[in-house]
Amino acid sequence: xxxxxxxxxxxxxxxxxxxxxxxxxxxxxxxxxxxxxxxxxxxxxxxxxxxxxxxxxxxxxxxxxxxxxxxxxxxxxxxxxxxxxxxxxxxxxxxxxxxxxxxxxxxxxxxxxxxxxxxxxxxxxxxxxxxxxxxxxxxxxxxxxxxxxxxxxxxxxxxxxxxxxxxxxxxxxxxxxxxxxxxxxxxxxxxxxxxxxxxxxxxxxxxxxxxxxxxxxxxxxxxxxxxxxxxxxxxxxxxxxxxxxxxxxxxxxxxxxxxxxxxxxxxxxxxxxxxxxxxxxxxxxxxxxxxxxxxxxxxxxxxxxxxxxxxxxxxxxxxxxxxxxxxxxxxxxxxxxxxxxxxxxxxxxxxxx
Ligand code: CP3
Numbered sequence: 001x002x003x004x005x006x007x008x009x010x011x012x013x014x015x016x017x018x019x020x021x022x023x024x025x026x027x028x029x030x031x032x033x034x035x036x037x038x039x040x041x042x043x044x045x046x047x048x049x050x051x052x053x054x055x056x057x058x059x060x061x062x063x064x065x066x067x068x069x070x071x072x073x074x075x076x077x078x079x080x081x082x083x084x085x086x087x088x089x090x091x092x093x094x095x096x097x098x099x100x101x102x103x104x105x106x107x108x109x110x111x112x113x114x115x116x117x118x119x120x121x122x123x124x125x126x127x128x129x130x131x132x133x134x135x136x137x138x139x140x141x142x143x144x145x146x147x148x149x150x151x152x153x154x155x156x157x158x159x160x161x162x163x164x165x166x167x168x169x170x171x172x173x174x175x176x177x178x179x180x181x182x183x184x185x186x187x188x189x190x191x192x193x194x195x196x197x198x199x200x201x202x203x204x205x206x207x208x209x210x211x212x213x214x215x216x217x218x219x220x221x222x223x224x225x226x227x228x229x230x231x232x233x234x235x236x237x238x239x240x241x242x243x244x245x246x247x248x249x250x251x252x253x254x255x256x257x258x259x260x261x262x263x264x265x266x267x268x269x270x271x272x273x274x275x276x277x278x279x280x281x282x283x284x285x286x287x288x289x290x291x292x293x294x295x296x297x298x299x300x301x302x303x304x305x306x307x308x309x310x311x312x313x314x315x316x317x318x319x320x321x322x323x324x325x326x327x328x329x330x331x332x333x334x335x336x337x338x339x340x341x342x343x344x345x346x347x348x349x350x351x352x353x
Pocket of ligand 1: 039086088157214
């Protein structure tokens with residue numbers, strides 16, 4: 001608590017919420033639940049607001065980003081909001097030409113691959129994040145005691161987009177650069193770490209109560225490459241939060257073999273995808289780390305009894321961990337029936353702890 005007094009920007013109203021208590025390793029009366037990509041195309045009220053606004057323009061409009069963030073909290077009664085934004089927002093604010101193409105994902109004007117491409121990147125100016133600070137401030141004022149989660153992309157996942165120039169399956173060009181020109185790779189990863197790190201810091205200073213670092217594509221790396229060529233930069237991103245006492249969640253897809261290494265960069269909580277049972281994740285983490293996950297998103301489209309049985313099994317597998325925050329193993333699919341998500345929140349909240 002002393003650290004709260006030192007940092008008045010950390011909102012004391014959220015500290016006893018089920019989410020923040022679980023992230024700090026305590027079990028509360030109800031099991032907290034939120035969904036990755038809970039804001040977005042599964043909600044008709046989101047689609048209505050986005051009809052004539054490009055994705056990244058929506059992210060940089062504080063009132064619009066705040067409203068979209070609040071939509072799933074109002075509708076589903078989830079235990080947290082997560083800021084409506086995108087992992088490429090800090091890259092764009094840092095001066096890189098990038099757009100999000102519907103149905104595809106982030107696409108770069110010019111891929112960043114050579115030493116001179118990397119040398120041309122400008123140092124990150126924290127002032128560029130003012131629209132983000134404003135969106136967070138508007139949102140936490142509405143959320144009251146419900147915490148807002150801030151987030152950023154981890155350096156590898158972002159570098160995969162920057163080097164490839166767009167979405168790719170196995171991130172071959174990025175992994176080639178990592179080995180063929182380690183110096184350029186490290187310089188690029190440091191720049192991205194600073195962009196994501198300052199994005200995180202802006203969100204926490206403006207009132208976010210926790211953060212999640214998404215290393216969605218880390219699963220394409222060997223443990224050795226992750227530890228040697230990636231982990232130091234992910235640590236650098238989180239180091240931008242120095243002095244701000246907020247729980248840090250770290251999540252990757254297909255990254256079961258990397259759990260301990262990803263925890264080791266300075267995370268407090270590990271997010272787990274749907275491939276690994278939470279009991280196994282907890283065992284690998286030595287039984288000491290709060291975990292988040294890991295409902296299979298595919299089952300959101302299954303008949304309710306099938307989904308319900310799966311959710312109960314996920315909650316049972318999570319009982320071994322010091323604390324558990326229920327989530328999906330990856331984002332909400334856009335064609336999900338929103339009523340299914342609402343019903344899922346009610347189910348999780350009704351389960352005995
Ligand atoms: O979880 C939330 O509700 C918060 C918002 C959020 C978005 N993107 C909004 C978004 C978060 C946390 C992200 C992170 C993100 N963005 C990641 C990491 C998480 C993950 O899913 O693995 C990645 C890899 C991206 C890059 C990205 N942005 C992709 C692949 C896409 C999908 C493109 C498409 O049309 O299929 C986006 C666009 C995006 N980001 C949308 C949303 C709601 C969809 C935009 C739309 O409505 O058209």
